[in-house]
Structure formats: structure tokens, C-alpha cells
Amino acid sequence: MKTSPIRIALIAAMLSFATAGTANAAGCLKGAVVGGVAGHYAGHHAVVGAVGGCMVGRHLAKQHVQQQAQQQAAQRQATQAQ
Template sequence: MKLAIIGLAMLALTAGPLLSPAPAEAKGCLKGAFVGGVAGHYAGHHAVLGALGGCVVGHHLANEKDKQAPAAAAQGEQAAPAPKGY
């Protein structure tokens, strides 16, 4: 009985990653989680809550930066003078 449970658990653990969807982009989450975790640790031993909050904020800021990048690039192209030929 114990061997059957262990075998079933091993099957579930090895097949799980194969059946899971593709990983999502986590831009900003790792950096935000690190900073939030450190801040939460020093602010009353709430590292996990700080990491969760930091991940959310970091992801949001990365998305905002990505949205602003094409607009800034288009604005830079219009403002740049045309290159002069030799």
C-alpha cells in the first residue's frame, strides 16, 4: 500500500511539469519580490507578504515601462534630424 502511494506521488510529480502550460513572463516580479522581501523582513518579519507585494508592484511597473517605450521611440524618431549625406 505504501509503495503504491509513493509510486503514484512520483508519477504525479514527474508528469506535472510536462502537463503544465508554458511559463508566463514575469518581468519585474523577481526584482520586486527580492526588494519587497528584504523590506518586509526588516519591517516586522513579514518577508513573504513583502515579496508578494513587491512582485505585484514590480510587474505593474514593468508593464507600464513597456507601454511607454513604443511611444517614446516614436517621439524620438520624429524629433531626430535627418542624417546628412556626404
């Protein structure tokens, strides 16, 4: 019985999600799934795609949180100035 690369990528993503904790996993699972599928179609490199997707997803999620914090701080300053 041969295991499909997508199944391996999903298992790897779930394991990394389970071991990373919820605070560090924002964006990782979604990025791993997208990266795994893209890697599978780009030469059967689903696991490499899943790992890369996890890293990119986590980076983008971190940027999103920082942007939201900056917007909230700017809104607080604007309301305090009035």
C-alpha cells in the same frame, strides 16, 4: 528545523516566476526579492512583502514598456515628418 522567512519568500517568488511565464514576469522577481527583504525587516512579513514587491515590480515594468513604446512612436513620427 525552522525555515527562514526570506527562504520562504524566495521560494514563493521562484514559484510565481515559474508559473507566470516569462511574458508576465517582467519585474516580478526583482520586486519580490526587494519586497521580501523589506518585509522581513519591517516586522517579519517577508512573504507579504514579496507578494507586494512582485505586484509593484510588474506594474513598474509595464509602465516602462509603455513609455518606451510611446517614445519610439514619437521618434518615428518625427522622422516621417522630415
